[in-house]
Amino acid sequence: MSNGTSATLSLVLGLGLLAGAGYMFSDTRQLISAAEKAPGIVVGFERRSSKGGSTDYSVIEFATASGEVRRFTTSGPGDYAKGKTVEVLYDASDPAHARVNVFIELWLGSLALGAFGLLCLGVGLGTWLYERARLKAGVEKIS
Known part of the structure; x- marks a missing residue:
């Protein structure tokens, strides 16, 4: 794969990751601005397996303002003990959307995607600028 192709792929990947980070950031801001708050209780754990082993994700139960009891699993492994009370933010029009x-x-997903996006964008831009300067200087490509 040529440096030009690598630079293009890295730039496209970086822009895609930044777009994903922007979407996640916007979604979180929207949730926070319109969210209802409720106390939640850690009622159990959901074990998820991966190549490196397995991780327990907290299952949180809370009651909406109308008294409906809802349950959700955290998006990341938390350091919560069973029975611990936590503050839950949820969308009143869609209580399944809770964190x-x-x-x-709230923010780790968008921060991680944004950081990886900037890294890919930087690598792609750096490679593209390097190739441009090399070609401008008349350096032949060695195959």
Whole structure:
């Protein structure tokens, strides 16, 4: 694969990751601005397997303002003990859209995607600028 192709792929990947980060950021801001708050209780754990082993994700139960009891699983492994009370943010029009009101649960996904997106964008841009300068200087490509 040529440096030009690598640069293009890295730029496209970086832009895609940044777009995903922007979407996640916007979704979180929208949830926070319109969210209802409710106390939630860690009622159990959901074990998810991956290549490196398995991880337990907290299952949180909370009651909406109308008294409807809802349950959701956190998006990341939390450091919560069974029975612990946590603050839940949920969309009143869609209570299935709920998250624990902690920084990591709300913002880590968009921060991670944004960081990887910027990294890919930087690598792609750096490679593209390097290739451009090399071609401008008349350096032949060695195959």
